Amino acid sequence: MTDNELIDGILSGNEKYFKELVDNYQALVLNTCNSFLHDKSNAEDIAQEVFIEVYLSLHKFKKESKLSTWLYRISVNKSLNYIRDNKKRKFVRSIEDLFKIENTSKTQVVDNINQNNNTEDDHEEKLQLLHQVISGLQENQRIAFTLSKFENLSYKQISEIMDLSLLSVEGLIHRAKMNVQKKILSFFKKTN
Amino acid sequence: MKCKNFHKKMIFYIDGELTAPENSVIDQHLKTCNDCSLLFSELKSCYKLIENKETLKPNPFLYTRIKQNIENIEQALSLKELKPVYMRIIQPVLIACLLVTGISFGILLGNSYDNTPQKNKSIASTNEFYMNDFQSEELEINLLNE
Numbered sequence A: 001m002t003d004n005e006l007i008d009g010i011l012s013g014n015e016k017y018f019k020e021l022v023d024n025y026q027a028l029v030l031n032t033c034n035s036f037l038h039d040k041s042n043a044e045d046i047a048q049e050v051f052i053e054v055y056l057s058l059h060k061f062k063k064e065s066k067l068s069t070w071l072y073r074i075s076v077n078k079s080l081n082y083i084r085d086n087k088k089r090k091f092v093r094s095i096e097d098l099f100k101i102e103n104t105s106k107t108q109v110v111d112n113i114n115q116n117n118n119t120e121d122d123h124e125e126k127l128q129l130l131h132q133v134i135s136g137l138q139e140n141q142r143i144a145f146t147l148s149k150f151e152n153l154s155y156k157q158i159s160e161i162m163d164l165s166l167l168s169v170e171g172l173i174h175r176a177k178m179n180v181q182k183k184i185l186s187f188f189k190k191t192n
Numbered sequence B: 001m002k003c004k005n006f007h008k009k010m011i012f013y014i015d016g017e018l019t020a021p022e023n024s025v026i027d028q029h030l031k032t033c034n035d036c037s038l039l040f041s042e043l044k045s046c047y048k049l050i051e052n053k054e055t056l057k058p059n060p061f062l063y064t065r066i067k068q069n070i071e072n073i074e075q076a077l078s079l080k081e082l083k084p085v086y087m088r089i090i091q092p093v094l095i096a097c098l099l100v101t102g103i104s105f106g107i108l109l110g111n112s113y114d115n116t117p118q119k120n121k122s123i124a125s126t127n128e129f130y131m132n133d134f135q136s137e138e139l140e141i142n143l144l145n146e
């Protein structure tokens, strides 16, 4: 069954076609969300929202573009919106935490330092650094870089999703890589 | 090759985006420059972690959850659509009905009041009082909602 047949089926009110659409694309949506969120349970929540939006606005979808392009686009937007909202929440929480600092015990801090000595945590620390560096990129660089490096999409696919020229996408990814390199190295220079 | 030039190209070297001659120059520099070689291995150990990204398997309940959410949304939407209809059509009709029944009740009670024997008069008038009170309250609520 082609995507257009699926869409027509859903619009005619047949539920089984929507189930098939979800079955076909849930891995794509879930993993795209996870590429931005780096958290399985958040990615599952956002993937759910993506499909709800798909269902509710399918009648607006223009069939000349690919369904997967549209799904990637909604996944990216929803993930970034979630991150933005979450930042606001975290900011409020960090203010609240200022008043609770005395509750952190000294033993906890010592434990954390000791843990950093083994390689598994070194790996975890580097992964955190990498995610932090990518999330610090300018938004369009972040989207293009993430779709290229985490989702292994071609520059052409990315240009369709972001509605930009191939040249712009190339430029964005090039600059993103330069920035990623600069930030990772400045971190290592600081720690050594 | 200068160290500065090498720094500019490291990440593209890791991603295999350089030409063969560029690659060999970099290889050469890595062998001869200790500082750059150290820097390079640090960058690579971090940057290469992108490739370790795990592929998630979809939750088997995903579709059920989506369907449940859509049903909730559609229910909320249909209630919203019902509201204006209620306001514009059902409510005036309801008020009119109440008015008609109120008036006819009043006439009926007025007639029965005339026919009531003298000793039951006080009971009839208290009934009348409660009923009229009830009706005007209903009307007030309806008018407030409008």
Ligand SMILES: [Zn+2]
Residues within 6 Å of the ligand: B002, B003, B006, B029, B033, B034, B035, B036, B037
């Ligand atoms: Zn060097």
